[in-house]
Amino acid sequence: MQLQIAEYPVSSLEWGDENKYNDGKLIINKDSILSYLKSSNELDELIVTDLDLILPETSTRVINVFDVLPAYARLGEGVSNFPGFLEPFQIAGHGNSATLSNFSILATSSRPSRYNKVMDKSGLGAEISPYGGHFHLALQAEPRNSDMSNTEYYKHLKKIGLRIGTYLSKLAAEVRPANTLFYTLEAHPSGLPKVAYVCMLAALQNWDKGESILYGDNLSGMLPTVLHPNEILDGAVIAPNFNLGIDTYSFLNNPVIQELYKKHGKEIDFVGVVVCVSHVTRNQRERSIGMTANLAANVLGADLAIITKVGGGIPESDVMLTIESLERIKVKTTAIMWAHLGNGTIQDILTAYSPAANALVSAGINDALVNLPGQEKVIGGNEIEPLSDDPKAKPQNPHSAIQVRCREICGVINQLGASRVALEEI
Amino acid sequence: MSDIKPFRVVHYLNQFYAGKGGEAFANTSPYKIDGSVGPGRLLEQTSKGKLKIAGTVVCGDNYFVENSSAIKQIIELIKSYQPEAFIAGPAFLAGRYGEACVEICCAVKERLDIPVITGLAPEHPAVDRYRKDLPILRTGTTGADMKNSIPRMGEILFKLLQGIKLSSSEQNLIYKRGLKKNAILEKNAARRAVAMLITKHRGENWQSELPMPKNDLVTPAPAIKEKSFTLALITDGGLILKGNPERMPSGRSDRYCKINIDSWEKLTPEKVEVNHFGYDNRYVLADPNRLVPLDIIKTLEKRGDIRLHPVIYSTAGAATAIENAASFGRGIASELKKAGVQAVILTST
Amino acid sequence: MARELESAGIPVAHICTMINVSKSMGGNRLVPSRSVLHPTGDPDLTLSEEFKLRQKIVSNALQAIQTEIKEPTVFE
Numbered sequence: 001m002q003l004q005i006a007e008y009p010v011s012s013l014e015w016g017d018e019n020k021y022n023d024g025k026l027i028i029n030k031d032s033i034l035s036y037l038k039s040s041n042e043l044d045e046l047i048v049t050d051l052d053l054i055l056p057e058t059s060t061r062v063i064n065v066f067d068v069l070p071a072y073a074r075l076g077e078g079v080s081n082f083p084g085f086l087e088p089f090q091i092a093g094h095g096n097s098a099t100l101s102n103f104s105i106l107a108t109s110s111r112p113s114r115y116n117k118v119m120d121k122s123g124l125g126a127e128i129s130p131y132g133g134h135f136h137l138a139l140q141a142e143p144r145n146s147d148m149s150n151t152e153y154y155k156h157l158k159k160i161g162l163r164i165g166t167y168l169s170k171l172a173a174e175v176r177p178a179n180t181l182f183y184t185l186e187a188h189p190s191g192l193p194k195v196a197y198v199c200m201l202a203a204l205q206n207w208d209k210g211e212s213i214l215y216g217d218n219l220s221g222m223l224p225t226v227l228h229p230n231e232i233l234d235g236a237v238i239a240p241n242f243n244l245g246i247d248t249y250s251f252l253n254n255p256v257i258q259e260l261y262k263k264h265g266k267e268i269d270f271v272g273v274v275v276c277v278s279h280v281t282r283n284q285r286e287r288s289i290g291m292t293a294n295l296a297a298n299v300l301g302a303d304l305a306i307i308t309k310v311g312g313g314i315p316e317s318d319v320m321l322t323i324e325s326l327e328r329i330k331v332k333t334t335a336i337m338w339a340h341l342g343n344g345t346i347q348d349i350l351t352a353y354s355p356a357a358n359a360l361v362s363a364g365i366n367d368a369l370v371n372l373p374g375q376e377k378v379i380g381g382n383e384i385e386p387l388s389d390d391p392k393a394k395p396q397n398p399h400s401a402i403q404v405r406c407r408e409i410c411g412v413i414n415q416l417g418a419s420r421v422a423l424e425e426i
Numbered sequence: 427m428s429d430i431k432p433f434r435v436v437h438y439l440n441q442f443y444a445g446k447g448g449e450a451f452a453n454t455s456p457y458k459i460d461g462s463v464g465p466g467r468l469l470e471q472t473s474k475g476k477l478k479i480a481g482t483v484v485c486g487d488n489y490f491v492e493n494s495s496a497i498k499q500i501i502e503l504i505k506s507y508q509p510e511a512f513i514a515g516p517a518f519l520a521g522r523y524g525e526a527c528v529e530i531c532c533a534v535k536e537r538l539d540i541p542v543i544t545g546l547a548p549e550h551p552a553v554d555r556y557r558k559d560l561p562i563l564r565t566g567t568t569g570a571d572m573k574n575s576i577p578r579m580g581e582i583l584f585k586l587l588q589g590i591k592l593s594s595s596e597q598n599l600i601y602k603r604g605l606k607k608n609a610i611l612e613k614n615a616a617r618r619a620v621a622m623l624i625t626k627h628r629g630e631n632w633q634s635e636l637p638m639p640k641n642d643l644v645t646p647a648p649a650i651k652e653k654s655f656t657l658a659l660i661t662d663g664g665l666i667l668k669g670n671p672e673r674m675p676s677g678r679s680d681r682y683c684k685i686n687i688d689s690w691e692k693l694t695p696e697k698v699e700v701n702h703f704g705y706d707n708r709y710v711l712a713d714p715n716r717l718v719p720l721d722i723i724k725t726l727e728k729r730g731d732i733r734l735h736p737v738i739y740s741t742a743g744a745a746t747a748i749e750n751a752a753s754f755g756r757g758i759a760s761e762l763k764k765a766g767v768q769a770v771i772l773t774s775t
Numbered sequence: 776m777a778r779e780l781e782s783a784g785i786p787v788a789h790i791c792t793m794i795n796v797s798k799s800m801g802g803n804r805l806v807p808s809r810s811v812l813h814p815t816g817d818p819d820l821t822l823s824e825e826f827k828l829r830q831k832i833v834s835n836a837l838q839a840i841q842t843e844i845k846e847p848t849v850f851e
Contacts, residue, residue: 255616361619417616424609716816755779774791
């Protein structure tokens with residue numbers, strides 16, 4: 001399995017009469033995007049109410065962001081993009097693809113949710129987010145039928161965003177890329193420690209059976225399985241709707257996979273990815289944790305494993321049990337874990353602990369409060385839904401200075417490890 | 427340095443380090459000496475003119491712990507020198523002396539509002555209790571470490587006086603306060619995790635970024651022997667009265683609410699609901715007895731198997747913050763004891 | 776929570792799925808529940824089966840309260 005991703009960095013972005021990518025300069029024609037969406041039947045259920053171009057280092061705030069999506073397309077005859085979700089199922093991970101780097105699509109939601117996020121393009125919010133320097137296309141869309149369930153709405157929203165991304169990437173792919181990345185695991189060198197990546201895809205504590213996560217599957221009753229890392233880089237996984245500290249962009253640009261690839265063949269032998277979910281019943285949890293550890297240790301033959309999770313609470317307990325299971329069979333582990341503010345002390349960080357978890361890396365304190373300065377331009381709605389739990393809390397004015405939890409800023413708390421924000425003891 | 431006026435510092439010592447004598451003089455009441463004594467001289471020398479000890483305040487170890495007025499007398503003596511900063515000890519692993527140092531530092535900080543510092547060995551029990559409130563230098567266990575400790579304390583105190591940020595090596599000389607904040611690191615978490623994994627594989631030293639809390643096992647409470655006993659129901663699944671009149675937060679809560687269920691036969695969606703951000707609530711919303719089994723308990727109560735406490739205690743957050751859980755755990759425990767409750771069923775999501 | 780009550784001498788039957796979490800936080804009398812989404816129920820069962828399940832879980836809890844233990848113990 002060999003994947004070749006051509007990267008097209010974006011350094012300027014504007015509307016224009018034609019669609020054009022040249023040397024970092026991206027010009028988009030709004031009408032042609034809308035007619036492309038129409039012709040690919042993405043507008044049967046939703047109406048696009050607004051498309052906006054968002055530039056870094058401008059006083060701009062995008063609110064009610066539901067997901068951050070990549071501009072990514074697989075290239076060639078007969079290939080499926082986001083197989084099983086956007087286009088028909090086939091195995092992803094092999095062939096040629098194109099992506100816009102330093103660019104992402106912000107799918108905003110018109111429905112209130114405590115999981116919606118903000119993206120600031122100036123001030124502290126931009127400084128601490130891995131997406132701070134990105135150019136964006138912000139998408140707003142409404143269901144034609146207001147009875148549409150949230151699950152259906154989110155699904156169509158993601159499809160439109162991903163569809164726009166394929167369109168723009170294919171457009172860029174007409175010229176020579178700035179950079180091409182090769183991903184292959186072939187030629188496993190001997191003598192290097194074998195490393196497996198255990199990647200939790202979803203937490204079923206908060207989930208809907210209408211979701212599409214892995215190749216369009218909802219992962220109900222999922223047993224752990226093995227994926228080639230290229231499948232994830234090439235669009236096999238869409239972020240679940242319960243998206244605390246994750247987004248679809250960071251699954252495709254999975255920072256753990258990228259880093260393991262960098263060391264592959266030099267310091268380590270990257271042997272594959274075990275994907276799993278955090279289940280809700282005791283039997284399912286035991287089975288899933290046991291099988292995950294066994295796949296990593298005895299099927300992939302790993303000496304080392306790196307674990308990431310999604311959600312909080314139960315998944316934290318699952319990661320602890322997975323670490324215990326792996327360390328017991330002599331697989332050394334590290335895991336990326338977010339932290340909770342709790343009472344503010346270093347003693348109170350996680351829901352679950354295990355003495356075996358002696359090598360944890362921090363993805364930051366998810367609910368630490370940050371103050372963001374006001375922004376002149378606001379996209380994605382007229383008010384920010386109350387983020388506190390007080391039923392009498394009022395929506396915040398999105399133009400003014402606001403206070404949010406870190407996890408409510410796109411990308412700042414990234415449970416896959418893309419952010420540089422980390423807990424520090426003081 | 428000669429053109430800079432040194433900062434005026436007061437130094438606290440016990441009877442031993444002040445040169446008065448050992449245990450035989452541990453009952454000495456507080457007194458002062460102008461200028462530096464013993465370790466204070468070393469501090470002045472090594473500070474190269476940056477710090478000047480205006481006076482040294484001395485108290486016997488036993489006098490300090492046995493006389494509640496000691497601290498007041500000591501503060502008055504310190505005040506008389508109008509110091510710009512205060513240094514106590516270091517006390518290394520000395521029990522009473524160390525307690526005196528941290529308590530006096532706290533009092534000086536509070537009443538005089540000037541920079542303070544003391545020094546203790548890691549094993550000293552006062553470290554954990556005071557690290558949150560005071561800069562405490564990490565020292566060796568005995569006076570043999572004086573030559574290392576006192577110059578460091580002077581250097582750090584000087585920086586505190588000038589409002590200069592401590593270097594990272596200096597920060598490591600001070601006990602962490604045991605608190606946390608978000609910081610921006612050079613590399614993202616994925617890169618750090620892979621690097622840590624390789625380090626761990628090589629058997630080199632690595633340090634987890636999330637330390638495990640100290641955990642002590644709890645001795646189980648004795649079993650209930652009576653045939654009929656008083657039982658209370660508690661949940662951390664976010665059960666609230668319909669409409670959340672008490673405005674309970676939805677996760678990792680620092681509060682609990684009480685729901686009076688005396689006149690109810692079971693929990694119904696008309697009367698209660700759930701506010702908890704961590705899980706899909708729909709099954710519990712449809713039948714709240716799936717969270718707190720009130721229906722079964724009520725039938726047992728009717729049969730006379732148990733007596734039910736008329737109030738359900740509820741909070742949000744499975745295994746919520748340890749300290750929070752501990753504090754309201756204690757609150758609930760004392761209320762229950764007063765009400766004669768003998769046992770509890772706790773349900774968690 | 777369980778820790779504070781148990782150390783105050785009040786026996787606590789802790790009905791939960793995350794037995795490891797409870798144990799590490801000082802839980803002593805552990806009663807496994809069906810699921811984190813419905814600790815004392817199961818929507819996949821008929822109403823009468825679900826009622827029986829709940830009876831069973833409660834009876835495990837009462838047994839836990841009435842059993843002398845020396846270390847964290849699971850009752851099921």
